Amino acid sequence: MxxxxxxxxxxxxxxxxxxxxxxxxxxxxxxxxxxxxxxxxxxxxxxxxxxxxxxxxxxxxxxxxxxxxxxxxxxxxxxxxxxxxxxxxxxxxxxxxxxxxxxxxxxxxxxxxxxxxxxxxxxxxxxxxxxxxxxxxxxxxxxxxxxxxxxxxxxxxxxxxxxxxxxxxxxxxxxxxxxxxxxxxxxxxxxxxxxxxxxxxxxxxxxxxxxxxxxxxxxxxxxxxxxxxxxxxxxxxxxxxxxxxxxxxxxxxxxxxxIFAWTNNILLISAILSVFVAAVYMLRVKNIKRMMAYSGVEHMGIIMLGIAAGGIGYYAAILHLILHSFAKPALFFQFGQIYRTYGSKSVYDVGHYFKYNITGALVLLFAFFIVTAMPPSGMFVSEFLVFKSLFASGYLWVLILTMILLTVIIWAFGKNVFKMLFIKPVDFDESNVTRIPFSESLSQYILLALVVYLGLNPPEQLVSLIHSAISTLPK
Amino acid sequence: MRMISLLLILITSFFFTGIIIRTKSILSGRKGPGIMQPMKDIIRSLRIGSVYSKTTSFIFQLAPTVYIATILMAILFIPFGNQRGVLSFNGDFVFFAYTLALGKFFMIIASLDTGSSFEGMGASREALYSMLVEPAFFIIMGSFSLLTGFTSFVDIFSAMHFGSYVTYGLGALAAFVFAIIALIENSRMPVDDPKTHLELTMIHEVMILDNSGYDLGLILYGTNLKFAMYGALIANFFHTPGYEWYYSIPIFFGVQLAFAVTVGVVESFSARFRMNHNPQFILMFTSISLLIFLGVLLLTGKII
Amino acid sequence: MINILLIVFTISLIYLAMANRMLTYIRIIAFQGALLFGVAFIELIEISLPNLVFVLLETIIIKAVAIPLFIKYIIDRNHITREAEPYVSNFFSVVIVTVIILGSFFLANAITGTHVRKIFFIVALSSLFTGLYIIITRRKILTHVMGFLIIENGVFVLSLAVGSEMPMLVNIGILLDIFVSVILLGIFADKIGDVFEEQDVEQLRNLKD
Structure with a gap:
């Protein structure tokens, strides 16, 4: 085949x-x-x-x-x-x-x-x-x-x-x-x-x-x-x-x-630096697409943290990888609608999105909650398990540092997203805004729902697949 | 027998600059002066008296003599094939290098003695380039003494010719670096142009602006001697072990001739580097000699 | 003989650090291709004939002739100035490349119980890091490509070290070489010449946060 x-x-x-x-x-x-x-x-x-x-x-x-x-x-x-x-x-x-x-x-x-x-x-x-x-x-x-x-x-x-x-x-x-x-x-x-x-x-x-x-x-x-x-x-x-x-x-x-312990250290260093870089750039980036891209850097960092920590972290890392692959396309698809509405990639030019495209705005809001791993999101589960594995393997300071950095990322991400959703844009000509049909947002709802479902209630087959994927790694 | 290398170097020194100038004139299609012309100029200078500025002290008068004396001293150490030089002891290549450095030191303080800003500038450049080129010499000699296990010129050169083909490769590379060192030490192209007459771009020539007559003759002859000395050093990489010593004489003159012609060709076809490109050019040869050192380390397996 | 060729290869790296004209760079790259031809010929003489012919043709035709000529063509076509325009003075470049060579030497000596000949390893690593250094410190886009070609040459030397046992890896390496050279040079330098007036990395500074 x-x-x-x-x-x-x-x-x-x-x-x-x-x-x-x-x-x-x-x-x-x-x-x-x-x-x-x-x-x-x-x-x-x-x-x-x-x-x-x-x-x-x-x-x-x-x-x-x-x-x-x-x-x-x-x-x-x-x-x-x-x-x-x-x-x-x-x-x-x-x-x-x-x-x-x-x-x-x-x-x-x-x-x-x-x-x-x-x-x-x-x-x-x-x-x-x-x-x-x-x-x-x-x-x-x-x-x-x-x-x-x-x-x-x-x-x-x-x-x-x-x-x-x-x-x-x-x-x-x-x-x-x-x-x-x-x-x-x-x-x-x-x-x-x-x-x-x-x-x-x-x-x-x-x-x-x-x-x-x-x-x-x-x-x-x-x-x-x-x-x-x-x-x-x-x-x-x-x-x-x-x-x-x-x-x-x-x-x-x-x-x-x-050399297993040594490789874990390499992964850990790279992972923390990735989360750090993502946090730094999320604070200053004003381009929506780049902001989403840096969010990807952050998530790969979290996945590598899970791999480096071991134990339950392996499972969490693979799960996080799957969920992230579903959540991030939803954001990018939604960006296409934002760009069509405002004709700009900059956070400064985008605002009051609820007024122009309510279904799209809801997608953006949900996607924000899901990507930043707020509780209904499946990524909350995987991220939580990563933290648990970090704690269990004694990387307490790494855990604290990561959590601080994640808070910064959530704040920066949220600041921009809520600006786009609720604050009125400057010099925006409302007259020829194209209305975007609901059907275009449907796929994003499905993807986001998949993230929630797979994270909170992973099907038996998926769990067994993940377990067999990590079966060769030491416990 | 120990005098043989001294004699041969002295003979070569009479013709060396002449051959360079002759090559240049042939290549540029001029009739040019005869081979003995530079020597005639030197002899003319030696015949007339020197003029000394009132601001200079005895150092200025002493320096040219010290300069030529150190070069002659250094020549005493050069071996000829398996024949020792007049002087030879363990570690003599260090003595050789510092003898030459002493002469250069006197030239530098003499030029500072005149109080001329141009000469100070030239002295500073000359000192910088000598400083940059010195590691190359020491690294090469050090690596060959590591390779052969001896520390005097004659032993190193004799023992080098019984190694593998890699030794010959390294030897050829070292000969090349020595040729460049000779060019730099004698302030020739591509580092310095002896024909230039603008004080701002001169190096060696500007340093000896105030010397005249007898002193100038000594300094000019010193250049000839130095060329012949380095040529002899290079010729030692090519001598014939296992044969009688007189077989090496044609090789010696052949190498000297080839060296002089090469210098002439290089000077005809290349322009002088910009002043700020010189340091990196010279440093490159230190790096290449480091490569020779690394190659020797690999060969001998003497690794830290 | 291989040792001498590889030492000359390393000298060409040092010369690269002090070169300041694009033409010198091109000559060095062509010269390195010819050297690699010699090394490959001596080292791989035992492998099967089609493989050997492929490797030798790649080194002599592509590395030593085609790519240098093509870079020359690009320079002429896009009216690129002949200075290499480094950010760092050449003096420090020579120092740094020397340090790189020394560093790879000491790294190679730290290895125990290896069957690869050390000189291949040293030359490959020096070439790799020199290429990276050239990429970091030169201003022109084309010089970056040349830095990449230097890296490729280093990889080729390294793959020769294992080449007589695994000729397939040499072939993959060569495919990478051809592929990237064609992509980077063929399509891109051409396009960049069309879109931008000057081939300066400064022109590629608009994408930022």
Whole structure:
């Protein structure tokens, strides 16, 4: 099935590049969503069965592929909405959708691959297809964003490659000749700790560009800002999960070795710095999209805190990852409506949103509560569990620091959101405000409801999947 | 037998600058002076008396003599193939470097003695460049003494020729760095242009503005000697171990000739660096000699 | 022989730090490509013929000829000034690159029980960090690309160290090399030349908070 999926997405993507017909585009979008859904069902049924040598749908991959196939439906819907409101040339639309299909497919393939080299190749592909999306609008600023994204991602992908080379040095003369994660994990104790440490540093640094953690988070921020909002939704959710998967799979290998405590410290430092950076920038940022992007940095930091703390933190981190992937697209979709109403990205120009678009304003309000992990939100549960694991593993000062930083973030985020919702905008011409139909906000309500439901009352299957995803880690 | 290198260096020093000037004139299509012309100029200078400014003290009169004496002293240490120099003891390359530094020190204080601001500027530049180039010399000699286990010129050069091909690689690299050191120490292109006549851009020439007659002749001849001395040092990287010593004589003259022609070619085809590019250029050779040191460390396995 | 080639490669890094013209940079990159050709030829002579031919063609044609010529073409086409315009004076660049080389040397010596030859490791690490340093301290966008090419060269040296056992990794590394060079240079330098008048990083300073 994975082979069919890859070939099918390639064909759909090619068809998009040559398509100039709107109806054909819609049909292709349906076909791709169906194909992706079929892949999700297939990997769920045939769990842990290796396909095409290099792809093994383990529990983590199954969860993330399912998330990806759910997200891609509203993404395609909102892409069509985006194109219906913005002028475009036919080939631009084909290029956009083709790149989108390629991006989504390579993200899923990256989740599924169980070989370091293959994962690396697909991550490289995500950079290429994402840059086509970012450059969609073809002006100076998008060019700048794309340039920075490609450049920083190229450097990070090179760092990952160096990390892989170090792994090969670590396994030299140990009787291992391939780079499958399963083989490496089984033989982890044989590997030379020095090279493993070095390769962890390089691979971690490299993947932070995708995951949106300190030190390489900057590329992602500009990219999410400059990409059209449906693409921004992908960049801010499922693409960040690719970076997480890259880090997590290598973390699993190191968890069986003597450097485990050291890797935890690295993760902890990076996580705290990420939350800190997010807090600092949230205070001063006035661009709504960038604000959302920095919120993603904060959440990845919390996820890494959970991984570093261990225990219940593993479960909480994976749950948080899933919930964040649902919540963040909702915010980005809502941003599209805000931009259509006000024609501006700046918090200063936006205000009194309730008056112009009540359903959208409610989405923004709910999404704010959910993203900042206020109690009805499912993220409250996962975040609480992360804090509990931090407390249990003795990182009391880290916990206190994180909580202070989170308070700052909630205050900064809330200040901007409530300004947008309730305070009258300056110099805003009300006469030609477009009314936005309720139907466009429906997908966001569903996504947010999913976050609440999955967090408060996770289905049996999801819990068991998460538990089996973290089963190899030490208790 | 110990005099052989001294004699050969003295012979070379008569022709060295002449060959450089001849190369330059051929390359620029001029007829040019004969090979002996620089030497004739020096001899003419030596014949006439010096004029001393009233503000100068005895140091100014002493310095050129000390300068040439230190260079001659340094030459005594240069070996020729397996033949020792006139003087030779363990650690003599340190003595060699500081003897030369003493001469340079006297030149610098003599130029300060005149009280001329131009000369002070030239002295400051010359001191800076010597300071930057000195580590390169010491690092190279230090790494070769680490490689061979000896600490005097003759032992180092004799022992170096029985190593692996990497030793030859490092030796060639070191010869190259020595050639550049010679250029810098003698204030030639691309660091300094002996032909320039604008005080603001001169280095060595501006330092000796006040010297005249006999003193000037000594200083100019000192340059020739220094060139020949460094050329001899470079030639030592190429001598033939295992043969009689006189086989090395053609190699010696060949290397000197090649060195002089190279200097001429470099001076014909390159412009002088801007003054602020000089320090980094000189520092680069310290870095390269550090690489030689690291290579030696790797070879010998003597790692910290 | 490999050792000598690699030492010359490291010298080219030092020279890069003191170079101040774009043309010198291009020459250094071409020269490094030729050096890597030599290293790859000696090091990988035992691997299968198609692989060897692929690697050698990549180094000599792409690294040593095509990319330098293409950068030259971009410079001419976009009327880029010939100075490299570093933020830091070249004197300190030389010092810092020397410190980088020394640092990689000591790092390599900290390793015990490894089977990789140290000199490959030292050269690769120095090249990697020098490339990063060039990227940080130079003003022009094209110089950033050149810094990236230096990093790529370092990665290539490192992959050669394991290359005779895992030729597949060398090939992946080469694919990365070609891919990124084409993307960065082919599409981008061209586009940036169209959209911006001057290829200065200062022009790419509008995206901020």
């Amino acid at each position: 994975i082979g069919i999926f890859l070939i099918g997405s390639l064909l759909i993507s090619l068809a998009y590049f040559f398509s100039k017909n709107h109806l054909l585009n819609v049909v292709l979008a349906f076909a791709f969503c169906l194909l992706h859904g079929a892949l999700a069902i297939d990997v769920y049924i045939h769990r842990d069965i290796t396909q095409l040598v290099y792809f093994t749908p383990d529990a983590l991959a199954v969860i993330l592929v399912c998330v990806n196939s759910i997200i891609c439906i509203p993404v395609f819907y909102h892409s069509f909405v985006y194109f219906s409101k913005h002028p475009y040339k036919p080939h631009e639309m084909g290029l956009f959708f083709g790149a989108m299909v390629l991006l989504t497919a390579s993200i899923s393939a990256a989740y599924l691959s169980n070989h370091m080299g293959i994962l690396w190749i697909f991550v490289e592909l995500t950079t290429l297809s994402a840059s086509a999306l970012i450059y969609h609008r073809r002006n100076k600023l998008t060019l700048e964003g794309t340039w920075k994204y490609i450049f920083i991602c190229s450097i990070s992908i090179t760092l990952v490659f160096i990390g892989i080379l170090f792994v090969t040095l670590a396994i030299q003369h140990k009787g291992i000749t391939d780079l499958f994660y399963t083989t490496l994990s089984e033989n982890a104790t044989l590997l030379s700790p020095f090279w493993l440490k070095l390769s962890f540093l390089f691979i971690f640094t490299g993947f932070t560009a995708k995951a949106g953690l300190v030190p390489m988070y900057t590329a992602g921020i500009d990219a999410k800002d400059k990409a059209p909002y449906p693409a921004g939704a992908i960049l801010a959710s499922v693409l960040m999960n690719v970076g997480f998967v890259g880090i997590f799979r290598f973390y699993e290998i190191t968890s069986h070795t003597e």
